Amino acid sequence: MRSLSEIDTIVKRASKGVGYSWGIAEEVGKNIKLLETYGLSGLKNLNDYFNSLKSKKFQHLTHISTENQSKIPYCPIIAGTSFLDQIDELKDLVNIKIENMSYPILFLPFLSRASEIVGKKISLKIDEKIFLLNFNQNIYSNYFANEILKHADLIQISFIKNSNTFDQNEWDNLYKLSTNTFVEETDELKKSAAGAGLTDND
Amino acid sequence: MKINLRDPKKIMKLSKLGCFHQSKLSFLRSFLKEFKTWKYNRDLFDLDENGFGRAVYSFSKNKRIYSLICFANKIDDKERSDRVIATKWDAAFTLHDGIPSKNDLDRLSENVPKQEVGRMSYKELTLSRANKSVRIFDHVVDSLSNGRQPDKSKISEVGYLYRTTAVYGSGKFGLADRFRIKNRNEIFGPFRLEMMLVYLVRQFTFDQVNHIAKYKNPKKAIKLDNDICRNLGIGNSTGLGMAPFIVNHPTLLNNWIAARENVLKKIREIKVVEKKSEDIFKNCLKKSLKNISSWTTDSEFQKKKILSLNEDLIKFTKFLDENSLFQNQYPFNEIYLWSEKNLKDECIEYIVSMMMEPFDEIVEPYVYKMSSEEDKFFTIPASRTIHDLRRILEEKYSDILKIDFSKKESNQNFWFISKNKEEPRLADRFHDNGSELEQPLAIARDINELYSRISNVKNSLKVGKFLLENNDLRHVVRRAFIIEKFPYAEIQDNTIGSELVAIDMLRLKLSFFGAVKFDPRSDKWLRISMFQGAPLPEDLNSFNDHWVYNSLN
Numbered sequence: 001m002r003s004l005s006e007i008d009t010i011v012k013r014a015s016k017g018v019g020y021s022w023g024i025a026e027e028v029g030k031n032i033k034l035l036e037t038y039g040l041s042g043l044k045n046l047n048d049y050f051n052s053l054k055s056k057k058f059q060h061l062t063h064i065s066t067e068n069q070s071k072i073p074y075c076p077i078i079a080g081t082s083f084l085d086q087i088d089e090l091k092d093l094v095n096i097k098i099e100n101m102s103y104p105i106l107f108l109p110f111l112s113r114a115s116e117i118v119g120k121k122i123s124l125k126i127d128e129k130i131f132l133l134n135f136n137q138n139i140y141s142n143y144f145a146n147e148i149l150k151h152a153d154l155i156q157i158s159f160i161k162n163s164n165t166f167d168q169n170e171w172d173n174l175y176k177l178s179t180n181t182f183v184e185e186t187d188e189l190k191k192s193a194a195g196a197g198l199t200d201n202d
Numbered sequence: 203m204k205i206n207l208r209d210p211k212k213i214m215k216l217s218k219l220g221c222f223h224q225s226k227l228s229f230l231r232s233f234l235k236e237f238k239t240w241k242y243n244r245d246l247f248d249l250d251e252n253g254f255g256r257a258v259y260s261f262s263k264n265k266r267i268y269s270l271i272c273f274a275n276k277i278d279d280k281e282r283s284d285r286v287i288a289t290k291w292d293a294a295f296t297l298h299d300g301i302p303s304k305n306d307l308d309r310l311s312e313n314v315p316k317q318e319v320g321r322m323s324y325k326e327l328t329l330s331r332a333n334k335s336v337r338i339f340d341h342v343v344d345s346l347s348n349g350r351q352p353d354k355s356k357i358s359e360v361g362y363l364y365r366t367t368a369v370y371g372s373g374k375f376g377l378a379d380r381f382r383i384k385n386r387n388e389i390f391g392p393f394r395l396e397m398m399l400v401y402l403v404r405q406f407t408f409d410q411v412n413h414i415a416k417y418k419n420p421k422k423a424i425k426l427d428n429d430i431c432r433n434l435g436i437g438n439s440t441g442l443g444m445a446p447f448i449v450n451h452p453t454l455l456n457n458w459i460a461a462r463e464n465v466l467k468k469i470r471e472i473k474v475v476e477k478k479s480e481d482i483f484k485n486c487l488k489k490s491l492k493n494i495s496s497w498t499t500d501s502e503f504q505k506k507k508i509l510s511l512n513e514d515l516i517k518f519t520k521f522l523d524e525n526s527l528f529q530n531q532y533p534f535n536e537i538y539l540w541s542e543k544n545l546k547d548e549c550i551e552y553i554v555s556m557m558m559e560p561f562d563e564i565v566e567p568y569v570y571k572m573s574s575e576e577d578k579f580f581t582i583p584a585s586r587t588i589h590d591l592r593r594i595l596e597e598k599y600s601d602i603l604k605i606d607f608s609k610k611e612s613n614q615n616f617w618f619i620s621k622n623k624e625e626p627r628l629a630d631r632f633h634d635n636g637s638e639l640e641q642p643l644a645i646a647r648d649i650n651e652l653y654s655r656i657s658n659v660k661n662s663l664k665v666g667k668f669l670l671e672n673n674d675l676r677h678v679v680r681r682a683f684i685i686e687k688f689p690y691a692e693i694q695d696n697t698i699g700s701e702l703v704a705i706d707m708l709r710l711k712l713s714f715f716g717a718v719k720f721d722p723r724s725d726k727w728l729r730i731s732m733f734q735g736a737p738l739p740e741d742l743n744s745f746n747d748h749w750v751y752n753s754l755n
Contacts (some may be wrong), residue, residue, distance in 0.1 A: 001323065001324065001374065003324070003373030003374070003376055003377060003378070003379045004371055004373060004379045005374065005379050005380075005382070006374070006375075006376070008372055013619070021673045021674045021675075021677070022642035022676070022679060023642075023673055023674070023675065023676020023677040023678075023679070024673055024676060026580075026676075026677060026680070027402060027676075030577065030580060040692075064481055079672065082586065082670065084581070084582075084666075085582070085584040085665075085666030085667070085669050085670065086584070086666050086667075087584065087585075088584060088585035088664065090665065098744045113581055116581075117581065136694045156277025195341070199207070
């Protein structure tokens with residue numbers, strides 16, 4: 001079994017080896033390590049993508065907007081790096097669509113890290129595959145295949161507002177149950193509690 | 203009195219870092235302190251009459267067990283090489299997490315002796331190999347088998363029976379990634395398991411010479427005297443592989459240096475020094491003069507440094523004798539200020555290390571601050587502005603920005619990874635091939651380029667936007683934002699200039715390991731000794747904490 005440290009190092013060097021800058025190569029090394037930690041086939045996809053660079057051309061998506069389209073498939077690494085670099089502006093957009101991206105699994109870790117930066121969960125749809133990226137802590141998905149995902153027709157990204165997953169009734173009910181652990185204070189104890197004897201105007 | 207931390211722009215110069223010495227913060231010393239209450243055991247010792255075979259040593263406490271597995275092999279003299287290109291060694295070792303099963307031992311016997319081309323598993327934590335010192339190994343065996351102790355002067359000249367050429371950890375060759383074990387309290391300090399491996403290997407070398415001597419002459423053979431054992435360490439040949447490490451791990455480097463600097467600051471801030479502390483310091487100083495006389499080298503570069511250290515220590519001793527400093531307030535501050543004014547770096551840093559000896563209560567908390575969660579600081583804060591970036595460069599890299607990279611000599615060298623051994627190397631850009639494949643270790647040059655590139659960029663532009671067109675400098679933009687938070691993260695020097703002394707980078711790292719007797723064999727590699735003078739496993743329960751100063755006398 002290859003260690004994550006080996007994966008990081010080899011991926012970084014390979015990424016430089018196919019022509020990315022050292023700085024981007026460092027990003028890719030960390031990203032593939034992240035994917036492999038989560039059990040997603042990062043290295044397999046990256047290897048296939050790098051092989052395809054010999055015969056195919058890919059579009060560099062540098063300025064990301066709400067709708068992004070290209071006849072030539074987008075490079076997931078440049079698109080991901082741009083996403084990370086522009087996250088400050090992108091976080092206020094409700095939805096972002098990117099059409100025609102190669103090896104979209106390689107785009108995913110950039111979004112996972114972006115989720116941590118902005119402190120918001122990110123929903124990612126790669127065609128019919130759904131991913132919920134939780135602050136770079138974990139990834140929830142209906143996709144677990146250890147396979148190469150060569151292409152996505154449509155990628156949809158949305159930032160999820162920080163909100164509860166439960167309603168007020170559910171909260172109130174649990175709160176009520178929690179009060180079963182409380183003890184009624186006597187008047188005497190109330191008088192000697194912290195701040196006793198002072199007024200708020202002291 | 204409030205003392206300022208020393209200026210990173212002075213401390214992080216290579217010539218300064220190349221004068222660092224071991225101290226109480228050093229990893230091999232903190233390892234011994236941490237494991238002194240652990241149970242040591244030799245679990246297996248299955249060597250033949252020539253000392254070839256397997257052995258297992260362990261440290262255990264509660265339910266945690268670490269086992270060193272040793273494989274001693276026969277190799278021809280001509281196959282023995284300290285070069286990193288070697289493929290065979292006298293012995294190979296791995297530190298296993300837990301008790302190895304028979305299957306583990308068999309699996310490891312196939313892989314550990316192969317080192318870089320073998321495969322370890324997540325159950326193995328560190329990996330190493332070592333060669334016998336041909337200068338003394340046979341002499342020690344012959345002496346013991348003839349019923350006498352070896353010649354102490356010969357022993358002292360070398361200082362070890364075996365010399366390692368690499369100690370690997372943290373995921374190399376399939377070894378466990380650090381994340382698997384990082385929450386264990388006993389290893390909450392850098393390189394602690396590497397230190398454990400080396401320490402147990404040292405014991406193996408003693409057991410092996412005793413064993414061979416006994417087989418050679420069962421009636422007459424005696425055991426190597428424990429005092430001689432204590433004065434033997436494990437040698438290490440270290441090449442350029444270590445140098446990129448300190449560039450590639452900026453936050454870790456910061457935490458090492460920051461620990462040293464903070465400890466120094468706190469010691470200088472002590473108003474009244476107790477007599478006991480004064481005595482410890484003076485005692486270490488007294489013994490140092492003798493220690494240094496046993497530090498031998500063929501390197502002219504190092505000879506000059508040792509001579510200067512010796513002269514300065516004599517000067518310092520005289521200064522101490524002539525002044526009753528410890529009757530004054532803040533005596534260590536006075537000592538430091540005098541040293542800075544009157545002594546050279548080699549001795550100043552020696553004294554800084556020695557100042558730590560009496561102050562466990564100051565040093566100890568910093569031992570636990572020397573690791574780093576590097577990934578936390580990896581992502582570039584793209585929402586920051588060019589104004590911020592420019593300010594960081596001007597404040598933190600002001601000396602580096604003065605280097606003129608239009609000059610040939612500023613660009614003389616380049617770092618690359620050798621194809622044959624996948625190890626870092628240094629070459630001459632104007633003489634050797636391959637500079638187009640250089641590693642991103644020319645930080646000073648690239649920072650200069652970054653500064654020049656942002657010279658005409660609007661202050662309000664976001665760094666993320668700047669990167670869209672300047673990703674070739676992404677690696678140094680990342681570093682700039684790291685150094686903003688970690689002032690000691692960056693070497694404040696040109697790592698590719700013609701004046702570069704690469705072994706300064708090695709020495710910095712080795713001093714934090716706790717190595718002594720630096721012996722440069724060229725400008726690109728050196729030999730050192732580790733654990734020389736350290737307590738034996740049987741002494742661990744109660745050993746003198748200042749053993750480094752006591753030992754070499």
